[in-house]
Amino acid sequence: MLMLAAFAAPAAAQSVRPPGNAVNLDDGIEDGPSNALGDVSDTDIWDNFRGGNPKDILAPTREGQMMTTTGQQWRVIREKFIRKYLGWAPLVVIGLLAVFYLIRGPMKIAGGRSGKTIPRFNLSARVAHWFMAGVFIILGLTGLIILLGRVVIAPYLGLEANSVLTSAAMQGHNLFGPIFIFALIWLFIKFVRGNFFQWVDLKWIFKLGGFFGGHVSSRQFNFGEKSWFWMVILGGIVISVTGVIMLFPGLVDDIRWLQLSTILHALGAVALIAVAFGHIYVGTIGMEGSLDSMLKGEVDENWAKEHHDLWYEEVTGKSAKEEDAT
């Protein structure tokens, strides 16, 4: 190493030496004014150009100022927070569900299947549900590619592959967006009945839904299902409105609405995707007998008594407890 340094030092000195015929350009030129940079600092100049508080994304631009700082703030939020951390949310939920499954295992029907079923969802409700599910999956996948492609796909598959996938995803996302609005309205009409919160839901909350043991009463939908329903509806409205604004930027006259829309759209979508994994878990491997309601439209009587006893009594006119005793 020392030898290398010894050889390198003269070479480095040689490379900065001017050639022999070089002309000194400073010769004969007078010095400029001593105060060429003026009395105002760069920071002050830029402060006068840009308006608003750099930390406040919603503040209006002060009159007479040439540029806003919200674009920079939006970029920072998108790059440093959303792209860097938010994309992990669905993976964290999947991880938590996997741990929960390993510890708790699936919730079995206490008395086993009775072999007798009762109708739970009619055909049009099931079609509305699966229609929304299909559109949601397409929009979720294409949306995640658009949002995270540059940080997740590009480093591994290359910029060209990311460009192709993002172009495809963007077209697909834009086209399926309006279908989501239709699916949301359809879902609302089909499922709003029975999804309003009631006093019985408080018991469900206090007993943590029975996931850690104990029986909890509920009507057609329990507190968890109702919360998911309203999350989808309200989150869906936010995603739909912000999506429409992004599809038709001419609808708003202030660029900050667009910046806010992209942030709310991403936050709402990723939150729904993350919680959807919980919904899928409970609807499939997490709870025995749940999937039947959406696949066949019917559920086992014992499942109904265990998870929706009040609804069972309402539908059959029989007591869920007496039935248990027999």
Added chain:
Amino acid sequence: MSFLNLVEGPLFSFAAAVFLFGALWRLIGIIRIGRKKDISPPKASAAAGFIRGNLRHFIPRGIFAKRTMVHIVGGYGFHLGLFVLVFFGAYHIDFLNERILGFSWTAMPRWAFLITSAIAFAGLIMLWVRRISDPVMRLISNKDDHIGSWLTFLVMLSGCFAMEQAHDSLRATHMLLVDIWLVYFPFSRLMHGFTFILSRGNSGATYGRKGIDL
């Protein structure tokens, strides 16, 4: 020859030929089976019944309309949407003009193309979801039905993905799926796109001959 040229050129010609000859072969085969001779004296025209049977099936029966609403809305949305997209989409008219027909016609505007695409997609998804949700439909559906639905969906989806026209690979993927769809069509239940006329007509003619008011 690039992959895009292959799937838009020779492979497309081959697929189109299979589609045309295959569909024709199937249709002639069905017609050649013929009908069992009816020796009873006709009470009305079978030919009129054939036409009436075809037209009557376009309108849902009152008592079943509510029960089959998803089927009706999805069916009309998808089939009409797909027809309009294929024959009035600017990309498709350009392709048909340059590669096959040598003439073109007025395309619908981009906004109409997008709305029609959304309707067609929604219809197709509704139809397939109904197929797996309805116990009777699930029972009478086989692999062929699902392959036909998914292949059509993938053709449409790849077309949607390629709309920006920025990447040849996306267009090539769409065209490859179109080629596969064309080859699969005559030998599958996708043939209902042609055979529905014979099927409805046969029922219509049978009832028409017996003087039954459809």
